[in-house]
Amino acid sequence: MSDTTAGQVLTTKDGKPLKAALARALRREKLRSLALIAPLLIFVLLTFVAPIVDMLFRSVENSIVEDTLPRTVVALREWDPASGQVPDEEVFAALYGDLVVAVEEKKHTRLGSRLNYEESGISSLFRKTGRRVNRMDEAGPFKEQFIDADDKWDEIGTWQVLRQFSPPYTDGYFLNAFDAQRTADGIELKPEDERIYMLLFGRTLFLSIVITVSCLLLGYPIAFLLAALPLRSSNLLMILVLLPFWTSLLVRTSAWKVLLQQQGVINDFLVWTGLISDASRLVMINNQTGTIIAMTHILLPFMILPLYSVMKTISPTYVRAAKSLGANDWTAFWRVYFPQSVPGIGAGAVLVFILSIGYYITPELVGGTSGIFISNRIAYHISSSLNWGLAAALGTLLLVAVMVLFVVYDKIVGIDNVKLG
């Protein structure tokens, strides 16, 4: 430090410049706080952030073609798909060389099922050819032998798929997630009866909006009542909100399953009162109604709690002042009270929406087929169809949606103001 403009440098007791000593103290404090945070940060980065990044990577990763058929991929670069002819002998020879190795390592079926996501039939093509490849004449010519093994090798479409998916990265999964496909004329939407993901995204969005609105309609009066009542009685009523909040999600879902069934409590009650006949029991489960009712119940506390904490800060004097100036009850509420409660509505609505858009368990159990969300499809692709790339692409899209919503939430509430219970 050569700060001599002041004429005299302030120093600490041991003769160091004060500024430097302060900077050092500050740096030490920063390092100390970082050292305290570091263990958790590393822990979360390794156990949580790395998996998410891995998923993002998986949604575009496609090295399997290049790994399994390295020579074919190189040879195919020369081939022009626009020529209208299947590749020449050289490519078939490379394919033979690759397949012999792949069959030995039993990798060709995995490649087959990977490419089958792009065009059905390729899986069986690879399995069939895999059985034949060891019996082929090593001297060639290979083209005839391959076409003899399966006619599909004589189709340009097969080679186009192979060539299109030979680079190590692909946008194929994302195109699939958007219900699009790459054809000879570029990217276009799939035939209408095959567009399932946009429909599912749309339904997830629609049901989440319905659930958010019903949570708001049911939550607003409750929060209003809790904020207006004296503390003693509101604390007591608060238990009725907190008990569901703390009860296991599966317990609440099973309760709804019990209540909504056709032989369940609500239907039994309605039949007993004579409102409906025994033959016309209501179907309230395994459809959208089931999902909406159960999820509104499950997410309602997440709407009430932020609303309540905002309404608690609204001073009753404003409403009193409005009334003393001649406003009737409705005007006083709508023009004075309601605008002040809007931040609470924003916070609660975004929170409920974020939670509902990624819900899995409840739609799976009470949603049937018409009440399921995009997350159920992701789970299906992970555990049943094993199309992990597509699951990752759908997950990435959902993650982006949630992140955008979360930025909105951060703007309304602030990430530091998240409160629990």
Place this chain on the structure above:
Amino acid sequence: MSALPPYASPLQRTWYYSFRVICGLIFFFLIFPILVILPLSFNAQDFFTFTKEMLALNPAGYSFKHYQDFFTNPDWQQALTNSVMIAPVATLLATSFGTIAAVGLSQSHVPYKPAIMAVLISPMIVPLIISAAGMYFFYSRIGLQGTYWGVVLAHAALGTPFVIITVTATLVGFDRSLVRASASLGANPVTTFFKVQMPLIVPGVVSGALFAFITSFDEVVVVLFLGSAGQKTLPWQMFTGLREQISPTILAVASLMVAISIVLLTVLEMLRRRSERLRGLTPG
């Protein structure tokens, strides 16, 4: 919405009472599904609805057989054991890492605080299905998929945001001069932490731990993907039970879990009161 004034018009009176009725109905909607499973779990039949005997309050309509099934059926017992093995370890990990980090975060000069906070809170925000998918892919790469530690680590990661939030909330009201006073009296930082800071933030730590515990104890999506048959937890068993062979034992388990949540809720409420009392005493 306080008491109705004596000069209220008939319209106001009607609205006043109908508003209370509406609120009563919503409270009923909130609490009824939870309460209804309690009597149903004592059903002597394998039905999910009230039998005639039950409605007539005939003792023959009630029995403990579903509870008995829960405590004797090896599947349920194994699930209970697994839950009890996983949740406390995950809670311990989440609470110890989370508390230390929260102390670090509450210092006055933390570089890159918003970015760090975003990373640490992210397990709470990312939808569970995405966390589960990512962890499934990643943990199977490194051989943790289907292992006890895989599930424990995943649950610990999911629980940490709750610990961070609750402990940071108690630290906001913490008087830093107490630390300086302790240091000036010759205590080293570790002693200061355990003797001065810890007793004051204990309510936050315990409620954070409860949140972390319930997160792990209740969690089903991640364990469904990450676990193998050896890690089948109670919620997992309930999930398969609800999806496949729906058995009334689920209602007995659900009732027991409601009892657990009532205990947790009571503990939390007591902690909150204690924390408020303590903060009322601390100066400044």
